[in-house]
Amino acid sequence: MKASKLYFRELLGLTLVGFAVLVMLGIITCALALLNYLSHDTAQAIAFLKEATTMFLFIIPAIAIGKYINKPSWVHDVDEYRLAMEKKAQ
Secondary structure: OOHHHHHHHHHHHHHHHHHHHHHHHHHHHHHHHHHHHHOOOHHHHHHHHHHHHHHHOOHHHHHHHHHHHOOHHHHHHHHHHHHHHHHHHO
16 A cells, blocks of 8 residues: 555545534534424524535435445555554664
């Protein structure tokens, strides 16, 4: 495994974290929509639900990236690369 692939995997991990944050914001927005609906402010609740549905769509690429990053062969190659770099540094 080359260093560029290792950095690409790290970049994919950061995008996975970003997508997870957006999904969490969708959950918070959905909770706000529920609170507005229970207080009989349906117009605001609908606006919050529209925002929440767009944020929930980010779970699809997050799942795909998570499966792609955690392939056993790729994890093994990363571990071997890091071990080789540690031996080289000593």
